Amino acid sequence: MKRRLLDLSPIELERALAERGAPGYRARQVWSWVIDRRAERFESMTDLPRALREELNESFEIFSTEIVARSVDDDGTTKLLLACRDGETIETVLMAEEHRRTVCVSTQVGCGMGCVFCASGLKGVVRNLTRGEILEQIVRERNQLPEGERVSHLVVMGMGESLANLDELLAALEVVCAPAPLGLGLSQRRVTISTVGLPDKMRKLAELDRRYHLAVSLHAATESLRDRLVPISHKVGLGAVIEASDRYFERTGRQVTFEYVLLGGVNDRADDARALADLMSRRSAHVNLIPYNPVAGLEFERPSEDAVNRFTAILRGRSVSVTVRKTKGRVIDAACGQLRRGTAAVESTLL
Numbered sequence: 001m002k003r004r005l006l007d008l009s010p011i012e013l014e015r016a017l018a019e020r021g022a023p024g025y026r027a028r029q030v031w032s033w034v035i036d037r038r039a040e041r042f043e044s045m046t047d048l049p050r051a052l053r054e055e056l057n058e059s060f061e062i063f064s065t066e067i068v069a070r071s072v073d074d075d076g077t078t079k080l081l082l083a084c085r086d087g088e089t090i091e092t093v094l095m096a097e098e099h100r101r102t103v104c105v106s107t108q109v110g111c112g113m114g115c116v117f118c119a120s121g122l123k124g125v126v127r128n129l130t131r132g133e134i135l136e137q138i139v140r141e142r143n144q145l146p147e148g149e150r151v152s153h154l155v156v157m158g159m160g161e162s163l164a165n166l167d168e169l170l171a172a173l174e175v176v177c178a179p180a181p182l183g184l185g186l187s188q189r190r191v192t193i194s195t196v197g198l199p200d201k202m203r204k205l206a207e208l209d210r211r212y213h214l215a216v217s218l219h220a221a222t223e224s225l226r227d228r229l230v231p232i233s234h235k236v237g238l239g240a241v242i243e244a245s246d247r248y249f250e251r252t253g254r255q256v257t258f259e260y261v262l263l264g265g266v267n268d269r270a271d272d273a274r275a276l277a278d279l280m281s282r283r284s285a286h287v288n289l290i291p292y293n294p295v296a297g298l299e300f301e302r303p304s305e306d307a308v309n310r311f312t313a314i315l316r317g318r319s320v321s322v323t324v325r326k327t328k329g330r331v332i333d334a335a336c337g338q339l340r341r342g343t344a345a346v347e348s349t350l351l
């Protein structure tokens with residue numbers, strides 16, 4: 001079986017090429033062709049000897065996924081459905097807004113956290129994605145952009161629990177944040193890692209010398225309500241999540257964002273807002289409210305505009321920094337929480 005090129009680090013690639021008698025700079029050439037110059041085939045790497053290109057083609061594959069469907073929303077959001085070698089599918093989204101080009105990547109096939117309102121976890125987790133499969137999503141989305149346009153932001157908010165696959169994610173991010181031509185040149189500050197709140201992994205991330213933006217999916221400000229909505233919370237406890245978030249801020253100097261999906265009639269009442277304000281007061285944090293995006297088969301409802309405004313006003317009244325997330329890609333089921341396993345949607349959009 002061919003090796004997945006993007007699973008190698010540039011140093012490993014150098015070693016693999018040295019075994020074939022190629023000098024070290026060839027590895028950098030190959031890598032920058034893919035990462036910087038959008039090559040999708042070894043054949044197009046015209047400054048490499050033909051024999052080496054052929055050898056590479058026999059041993060490696062640049063992409064290990066196939067694009068099986070591409071959907072475009074009226075708002076410009078694009079969703080790619082990628083089939084992995086083992087037949088599992090993952091989804092990745094590109095959002096365009098003014099000068100921003102934001103890619104949203106998945107880190108797992110499915111998700112094991114079981115948040116009761118989210119489509120990604122409906123069938124549990126199948127496996128972690130490799131560093132190459134994570135990186136490949138971003139490179140593939142970038143290759144869809146017009147020549148000269150770059151990915152400016154990355155959000156790790158697709159399918160899967162990001163921190164449950166931390167090592168592979170970190171390896172992919174090293175390439176994302178390395179300067180061109182060997183990396184995609186994103187600043188660490190423009191990378192947001194969203195987590196359900198796994199305190200041990202959050203602490204580990206805090207100890208690295210990195211400046212990633214951390215977003216923690218809170219969704220409830222009381223222990224009992226959070227246990228109901230985010231089952232994993234039962235194991236870790238709300239207090240430990242908050243403590244690990246505070247630690248992240250202390251160690252990195254980066255303000256943590258707390259995500260809060262607003263579910264009509266469930267966690268969007270005035271009392272809920274007040275409890276959240278209590279939790280947020282005295283800490284330097286930001287709240288990002290996400291009006292619920294409906295998921296077929298689940299009976300949660302998007303809150304009314306009035307409820308969203310009331311919730312926001314209560315937080316603002318208590319001097320909590322708060323924004324409401326704009327919904328993007330809803331028509332093509334690419335909005336938050338709508339990415340899922342399975343191919344039901346594929347048939348209609350097959351390329």
Ligand code: SAH
Binds near residue numbers: 156158293294
């Ligand atoms: N596992 C990570 C990434 C999940 S996706 C995490 O839990 O943070 C990013 C955000 O979308 C999370 O806050 C998630 O809870 C939220 N989300 C899930 N389903 C949603 C839905 N149907 N509507 C709106 N937001 C949703």
